[in-house]
Each structure stands twice: as structure tokens, then as C-alpha cells.
Amino acid sequence: MTDLRTARLVLHAMTPEEAERIVAGKPGEGDLWGPEYPDAMDVEGATDLLKACATTGDPRPFGNYEIRRRLDGRAVGGLGFNRVPDADGTVTIGYSLNASVRGRGYASEALRALLDFAWSRGVTLVKADADLGNLASQRVMRAVGMREVGEDHRVRYFELAAPAGAAQPLPPSASGSS
Numbered sequence: 001m002t003d004l005r006t007a008r009l010v011l012h013a014m015t016p017e018e019a020e021r022i023v024a025g026k027p028g029e030g031d032l033w034g035p036e037y038p039d040a041m042d043v044e045g046a047t048d049l050l051k052a053c054a055t056t057g058d059p060r061p062f063g064n065y066e067i068r069r070r071l072d073g074r075a076v077g078g079l080g081f082n083r084v085p086d087a088d089g090t091v092t093i094g095y096s097l098n099a100s101v102r103g104r105g106y107a108s109e110a111l112r113a114l115l116d117f118a119w120s121r122g123v124t125l126v127k128a129d130a131d132l133g134n135l136a137s138q139r140v141m142r143a144v145g146m147r148e149v150g151e152d153h154r155v156r157y158f159e160l161a162a163p164a165g166a167a168q169p170l171p172p173s174a175s176g177s178s
Contacts, residue, residue, distance in 0.1 A: 007109070012068055093111075125159055
């Protein structure tokens with residue numbers, strides 16, 4: 001699986017072996033982790049990837065991605081799909097950045113790349129949420145064009161439909177149907 005590249009970042013498609021190291025908190029040879037990597041959200045994403053691999057198989061390309069800086073190759077966060085697209089082409093995504101690199105536009109840059117990738121793979125709708133108090137994450141979602149569609153006692157919900165003409169039909173295997 002090819003990594004996704006932006007001007008300043010590499011979104012590296014996480015392998016199950018990399019996810020195991022993240023959950024264990026022990027980098028392998030060649031892993032370049034920033035000083036706060038992995039944080040709790042990175043571990044949660046890696047754990048979810050391993051659960052998906054165990055139950056339905058490796059979800060790549062609709063799995064998790066490490067956010068790495070191109071400048072030094074260090075992993076500074078993660079983002080990805082919570083599961084493969086459903087039959088309607090809808091996915092839910094999540095992301096996090098380590099605290100020391102926030103405020104530099106990395107989250108918006110990474111999220112835009114993930115959205116472009118999703119559209120190129122036939123996704124028709126991307127959903128996400130942020131805790132009510134997480135105003136920075138809400139700003140990131142708005143910055144990439146996601147719109148608020150509701151909230152409950154805990155989170156605010158966002159979504160973004162594929163641009164006109166962007167989505168191609170998903171192959172049956174990509175949506176988890178047979």
C-alpha cells in the first residue's frame with residue numbers, strides 16, 4: 001500500500017505489525033517516533049486496527065495511518081477510518097496529533113489528504129465527531145469543509161459529502177459486502 005504524501009507530511013498506512021508495536025509502546029528498528037508518540041489516541045487507533053484484522057481481515061486501505069513529518073520522518077499522530085465504507089459508501093474517520101505539534105496546520109493538511117483519498121476510492125460521505133470541549137478539532141473539521149450536523153451531551157457531529165463527480169462506485173470487496 002502506497003503512503004499518502006502532502007507538502008509537509010507522509011500518511012503511512014499502518015501495518016498490523018506496526019500497530020502491535022504502538023499498542024506495546026515499543027518502537028521497532030527503523031520506527032521514528034516523536035517524543036509524545038504514541039499517545040492514548042494512537043494506541044486506541046492501533047488497537048482498533050488489530051481488532052479489525054482479527055475479526056474481518058486487514059482493512060487497508062481503509063485502516064489507520066501514522067502522521068509523519070516529511071522533514072524528519074517522525075510519527076507525530078494518527079488518523080484513519082474507523083471501518084471500511086458501508087454499502088452506501090459512508091465512512092467515519094478519526095485523528096489526533098501529539099500536543100507539541102498542534103497549531104501548525106498538520107491536522108488540516110492530513111485530513112484533507114485523507115478526504116481526497118476517500119473520494120478517489122468511491123467514498124460518498126465522511127463522518128466524524130469531536131468532544132464538545134475540543135474546539136481545536138472542531139475548527140479543523142470546519143477548515144476542511146465538514147459541516148456540523150448535530151450534537152449530544154458529549155460530542156458534536158460533522159460530515160462531508162463527496163464533491164460532485166468525485167466519487168466512483170465502490171467495488172463490493174471495499175464496502176465489506178460480498
